[in-house]
Amino acid sequence: MIQTIQIAPPDDWHLHLRDGEALEHVVAATALNFRRAIVMPNLKPPVTTVDQAVAYRQRILDAVEKACCTGDYSAEEQAVMRLFEPLMVLYLTGATSPQEIEKAANSGVVRAVKLYPAGATTNSEAGVSDLLGQCGAVLQAMELHGLPLLVHGEVTDADVDVFDREAAFVETVMKPLRRQFPNLRVVFEHITTEQAATFVTEDSGRDAQGRLLLAATITPQHLLYNRNALFKGGLQPHWYCLPVLKREVHRKALLKAATSGLPQFFLGTDSAPHARHLKEMSCGCAGCYSAPYAMAMYAEAFEQMGALESVELFEKFCSLNGPAFYGVPVNEGVFELQRKSFEVPQRLPFVTESGIVPLRAGEVLDWTVTRLR
Numbered sequence: 001m002i003q004t005i006q007i008a009p010p011d012d013w014h015l016h017l018r019d020g021e022a023l024e025h026v027v028a029a030t031a032l033n034f035r036r037a038i039v040m041p042n043l044k045p046p047v048t049t050v051d052q053a054v055a056y057r058q059r060i061l062d063a064v065e066k067a068c069c070t071g072d073y074s075a076e077e078q079a080v081m082r083l084f085e086p087l088m089v090l091y092l093t094g095a096t097s098p099q100e101i102e103k104a105a106n107s108g109v110v111r112a113v114k115l116y117p118a119g120a121t122t123n124s125e126a127g128v129s130d131l132l133g134q135c136g137a138v139l140q141a142m143e144l145h146g147l148p149l150l151v152h153g154e155v156t157d158a159d160v161d162v163f164d165r166e167a168a169f170v171e172t173v174m175k176p177l178r179r180q181f182p183n184l185r186v187v188f189e190h191i192t193t194e195q196a197a198t199f200v201t202e203d204s205g206r207d208a209q210g211r212l213l214l215a216a217t218i219t220p221q222h223l224l225y226n227r228n229a230l231f232k233g234g235l236q237p238h239w240y241c242l243p244v245l246k247r248e249v250h251r252k253a254l255l256k257a258a259t260s261g262l263p264q265f266f267l268g269t270d271s272a273p274h275a276r277h278l279k280e281m282s283c284g285c286a287g288c289y290s291a292p293y294a295m296a297m298y299a300e301a302f303e304q305m306g307a308l309e310s311v312e313l314f315e316k317f318c319s320l321n322g323p324a325f326y327g328v329p330v331n332e333g334v335f336e337l338q339r340k341s342f343e344v345p346q347r348l349p350f351v352t353e354s355g356i357v358p359l360r361a362g363e364v365l366d367w368t369v370t371r372l373r
């Protein structure tokens with residue numbers, strides 16, 4: 001049985017850091033585990049311009065510095081946290097212009113543009129209701145500049161069953177999008193179904209520069225849990241995220257995709273903090289907070305598949321495939337996990353008085369992060 005895992009330091013290719021007071025705590029947890037992160041723009045109001053993305057990036061870096069000054073972290077931890085690099089994303093709206101896309105592509109700060117189908121998820125109200133009808137010129141500009149489109153892939157029609165919304169999206173949006181903009185680079189974010197995994201597996205097209213055209217991120221919760229987790233012994237709001245957890249057959253398909261070694265699949269936690277009282281209420285928010293413990297959870301998922309014995313597959317998913325897709329170097333150094341049990345706290349005392357309940361609160365994980373660089 002493998003006891004130690006050593007890989008190049010990982011990145012998180014789908015992350016929510018929020019803003020304001022929460023930022024300092026949330027970014028510290030991520031910076032201790034990931035060198036870079038693709039930071040989602042679904043703030044209130046959303047990050048829709050390059051100038052806003054530049055300002056948000058600075059607030060994130062300031063928050064890292066502030067966290068370093070609290071005295072809560074060792075000198076070694078602070079040194080690692082200061083290496084953290086936020087990669088910014090623009091929130092696509094009906095008003096986004098091709099000029100803003102060009103500015104984004106030349107900014108060196110904005111790495112992608114995010115599609116939130118209006119009404120599909122947390123803070124998606126400002127999103128797009130008809131991508132192909134509304135955003136043709138913008139998609140063309142993105143294609144031209146090689147700026148990837150990151151997609152929350154669910155249809156929002158009230159008459160489509162909530163468990164079928166991703167599979168329907170593959171047929172009604174993803175396939176037409178790939179046909180109409182064959183050189184647009186797309187990331188299907190937080191995939192949850194066999195249909196999405198198959199679609200991404202079978203489409204290994206590359207652009208003229210040899211870069212993959214389609215990829216997908218996968219969260220720890222969708223690799224480790226099926227929809228039973230939502231109803232185990234009663235309603236479990238801390239397991240509620242979007243797209244919602246699916247049946248076991250879908251989880252198995254995701255595990256197979258993540259451990260396949262295919263370059264299309266990489267790590268994206270979708271770690272999304274919400275205050276405890278906003279999740280434990282009559283209309284609870286969608287999103288699971290996993291960042292501090294995500295690497296142990298991914299290791300557990302790979303071990304379930306017997307895919308840890310050679311760390312190669314794990315390293316591809318966590319640390320190699322994402323950089324290759326985004327055209328950035330693999331991180332230098334060593335990230336290490338050891339087989340050592342670790343209990344996830346019941347509650348983290350930040351954001352509001354009610355705190356945050358992390359994913360798998362109170363559970364014991366098999367792996368502990370033991371070296372950061």
Ligand SMILES: NC(=O)N[C@@H](CC(=O)O)C(=O)O
Nearest residue numbers: 016121122241242272286287
């Ligand atoms: N995944 C979620 O359930 N929630 C995310 C939004 C998103 O990624 O869809 C959030 O911002 O809280």
Ligand SMILES: [Zn+2]
Nearest residue numbers: 121152242243
């Ligand atoms: Zn989403």
Ligand SMILES: [Zn+2]
Nearest residue numbers: 016040270272
């Ligand atoms: Zn997300």
